[in-house]
Amino acid sequence: MGTEPMRVLVTGGSGLVGKAIEHVVKQEGGCLEGEQWTFLCSKEANLVDLQQTRAVFEKYRPTHVIHLAAKVGGLYLHMKENLHFLRDNLRINDNVLQTSHERGVTKVVSCLSSCIFPDKTTYPIDESMIHNGPPHDSNFGYSHAKRMIDIQNRGYFEQHGRRYTAVIPTNVYGPYDNFNFENGHVLSALMHKTYAAKKEGTPLQVWGSGTPRRQFIYSLDVARLFLWVLREYDEIDPIILSVGEEEELPIKDAVEMIADALDFKGQIVFDTSKSDGQMKKTASNAKLQRYLPDFTFTPLSEGIKKTCDWFVNNYDIART
Ligand code: NDP
Numbered sequence: 001m002g003t004e005p006m007r008v009l010v011t012g013g014s015g016l017v018g019k020a021i022e023h024v025v026k027q028e029g030g031c032l033e034g035e036q037w038t039f040l041c042s043k044e045a046n047l048v049d050l051q052q053t054r055a056v057f058e059k060y061r062p063t064h065v066i067h068l069a070a071k072v073g074g075l076y077l078h079m080k081e082n083l084h085f086l087r088d089n090l091r092i093n094d095n096v097l098q099t100s101h102e103r104g105v106t107k108v109v110s111c112l113s114s115c116i117f118p119d120k121t122t123y124p125i126d127e128s129m130i131h132n133g134p135p136h137d138s139n140f141g142y143s144h145a146k147r148m149i150d151i152q153n154r155g156y157f158e159q160h161g162r163r164y165t166a167v168i169p170t171n172v173y174g175p176y177d178n179f180n181f182e183n184g185h186v187l188s189a190l191m192h193k194t195y196a197a198k199k200e201g202t203p204l205q206v207w208g209s210g211t212p213r214r215q216f217i218y219s220l221d222v223a224r225l226f227l228w229v230l231r232e233y234d235e236i237d238p239i240i241l242s243v244g245e246e247e248e249l250p251i252k253d254a255v256e257m258i259a260d261a262l263d264f265k266g267q268i269v270f271d272t273s274k275s276d277g278q279m280k281k282t283a284s285n286a287k288l289q290r291y292l293p294d295f296t297f298t299p300l301s302e303g304i305k306k307t308c309d310w311f312v313n314n315y316d317i318a319r320t
Contacts, residue, residue, distance in 0.1 A: 005034030008230070009060050011047060011096060012068030013039025017111065017169075019176040020219035021066065021226055030227050038062070042069070048088050053095040057103050064230060067096050067110040071142075074183035075277070078139035086141030093149050097164060101156055108164040109229050112150065112238055114171070114283055116143040124245050124284035127168070127238055136278065150238055157236045167229055170242040170283050173303065174219025175310035178319045187216060187254060191308050192320060194255075194264045203267040204259070207274035210252030215242050215283060218303035228292065242285040243297050257301045261308040 012018050018039055024030040025037050038060050045056035047069050071088040078085060093110070100108050117125045118133035130150060135143035149166055156162035177188040184192065190206065197204040225241045233239060255268060288295070298306075311318055 004063065005032065005036070006064045007036045007060065007062045008038070008064045008066060009057070009062035010037065010039045010066045010068065012041075012070065012111075014041035015068060016172060016174060016177045016219050017222055017226075018068050020174055020223035021068075024220060024223040024227060028224075030224075036060075040069070047092045047095055050091075050095050050099075053099050057099045061103070062100075063106050065096065065100050065105050065108040066226060066230060067093070067108055069096070070111070070146075074180075075138055077183065078142060082139065082141035084141070085139065086145050089142060089145030090148065093145060093152070097149070097152050097156065100164070101160060101162055106163070107230065108153075108162075109226065110149045110153070110164070110166040112146045112166045112168045113143075114168060114240075114242075114281055115139055116146045116168075117281065117283075119278075123280065123282040125282065126284040127240055127287055130168075130238070153236050153238075163234065163236065165229070165233065165236050166238040167226065168238050168240045168283070169222050170215040170217055170240070170281075172217055172219050172222050174307050175314070176319075177219070177307070179311060180320055184319075186214070186251060187258070187304065188307070188311075190251075190255060190258050191262070191304075191311055194258050194262050195308075195311065195315075197266055198262060198264045201266070203269050204255075204264060206252070206255055206268060206270050208251070208270065208276040209272050210255060210270045211250050212276050212278065213248045213250050213280040213282070214254075215245075215248045215281075216254065216300055216303075217242055218298040218300075218306075221297050221303075225288075225292075225295070233291070239287055239291075240283050240285055241288060242283050244285050244289075245282050247297075247300075248280065248282050249300070254300065254304065257304045258308065260301075261305040262312070 045052040119136040153164045173187040178184040179188045179192040
């Protein structure tokens with residue numbers, strides 16, 4: 001008797017990463033014969049609520065879960081509502097993991113984030129350093145809730161033999177991101193600002209000096225790696241999904257790529273009265289390299305061009 005085809009439930013299926021996974025599954029042949037993939041949004045089940053979580057698991061009876069759903073927000077919202085981010089995310093994660101366990105889900109792949117790393121640290125940061133000291137103050141609620149996923153995964157394995165694991169992507173960008181000026185991720189907010197500055201013939205105002213360095217990963221690359229983790233990666237310990245350390249680049253280089261992609265020829269002004277955030281958060285992708293030495297990442301300029309094109313063509317439906 002062969003094994004039963006997977007029934008995969010993707011929580012947070014309507015977000016940036018969820019939409020990319022849906023694309024890879026439906027358009028790039030990521031779905032194998034007989035598999036059933038379901039992409040959830042918060043309207044179908046509010047996962048903060050245990051009854052709704054149980055009901056949606058009862059409805060789809062998943063064998064595998066990709067857990068992306070999270071209460072996420074911009075820097076300022078996090079600083080105002082750390083407790084709220086902590087409690088909602090603790091609940092969402094506990095509801096999803098415990099319900100998965102109760103229903104015999106074989107594998108869960110959850111999503112941590114590079115902002116959970118310790119604030120005071122040496123670089124590069126790797127998977128073994130997650131719990132070495134408190135995360136940055138600004139989003140301690142969200143970060144501690146995310147860290148607890150790793151602790152729970154360890155517990156479900158030790159006590160119940162469950163193979164629940166997690167990935168840690170660095171800064172993800174791509175179609176379906178949040179392009180809001182204030183709450184969006186840095187690249188998407190900058191794409192929207194550049195688009196608006198071009199339309200209005202005004203200078204492009206970039207918050208901060210442009211010197212902080214970041215590693216950016218295209219959402220479709222994250223999605224392809226998620227499928228590999230779901231099917232092949234057998235560890236409980238998390239794995240960082242990132243381009244290499246040498247590809248960490250100053251935000252002002254990315255701004256130039258965005259200006260090129262949108263054909264913006266106006267003036268670019270760096271507003272140094274605005275906060276820069278952390279100057280760098282260099283993450284090591286050595287573990288991923290060991291497993292997948294031949295994986296090719298989408299070059300940043302190409303991913304930016306594709307995302308800008310998507311934004312321009314889908315302005316009406318984009319989250320702005
Ligand atoms: P998005 O903000 O684009 O999407 C969030 C998703 O979570 C949406 O599908 C949303 O549903 C769902 N959601 C939020 N609250 C609830 C709830 N109470 N019940 C059910 N569903 C809910 O997130 P991303 O795609 O950017 O992120 C996905 C995961 O990756 C998250 O766990 C995030 O922490 C993590 N991550 C993201 C990074 C990034 O750079 N984007 C970097 C590292 C980690 P709805 O659309 O209905 O609101």
